[in-house]
Amino acid sequence: MFHSRVTQTLAFVPVVVVALLVAESHSFPTQHAAPQTIVAAQLTLPIAMEPVALLRILNESSFTTTEHKTYRAYEHAATHPQALQACRQLGGRLALPTNQEEDLQISRIIGISFVSPQWPFPVYWISGSDEQEEGNFIDSVTGHSLNYINYEAGQPDDAGGEDCLHKSTVFPGWNDLPCHYKGEGYVCEFMDE
Structure with missing residues (x-):
């Protein structure tokens, strides 16, 4: 299910997709990564937003x-x-x-x-x-x-x-x-x- 969401989102928010794939490869617990993935994949972000700022959205505070x-x-x-x-x-x-x-x-x-x-x-x-x-x-x-x-x-x-x-x-x-x-x-x- 995660990969199908990534494919659907790729055209709209490529930076988010890259961030999520790297986050998954760093063994973040699934119970924390999955909900963040869904929220982040639905965001409409300005093109000028820097990756560091974007990743702050993907992580819990x-x-x-x-x-x-x-x-x-x-x-x-x-x-x-x-x-x-x-x-x-x-x-x-x-x-x-x-x-x-x-x-x-x-x-x-x-x-x-x-x-x-x-x-x-x-x-x-x-x-x-x-x-x-x-x-x-x-x-x-x-x-x-x-x-x-x-x-x-x-x-x-x-x-x-x-x-x-x-x-x-x-x-x-x-x-x-x-x-x-x-x-x-x-x-x-x-x-x-």
Whole structure:
């Protein structure tokens, strides 16, 4: 059924179709991808809309994990310290995945991009910094050591004084950037009651 919808939609919204095929190939859960596919396939989009903006439509804005946490991505340009403060003001904290499942949930809500993996690419801050001791990344909120890490190959590299962690819509692993860099957004974590 998915492929017949893609064929019917191909002439009207080719960018959406490409995005959906890539999303499916990245093993997004069917229960989340299918409803988004139907909604996205019926959209009439301006030709000038960029693929990154289009993909934001295809991904949920929040996701609840099995650990009773809700993650929400905010697309507000912010530095790492601003992201920490924003999440606190919203009643949560800057997200820090503690296992692979949580890391994948965050990747799903920020989505994927079809931009070239050349700089600059979309950056979403997560909790983690080695500002206190170079090479020793800790939770920016609690100051505790990281029990789970998922660094991108060759990262963290501290190139140019990079001390704060982020996730990207281009690469699945974590990277470090200067804490004062203004990323596209951040991910907050809220404990479910």
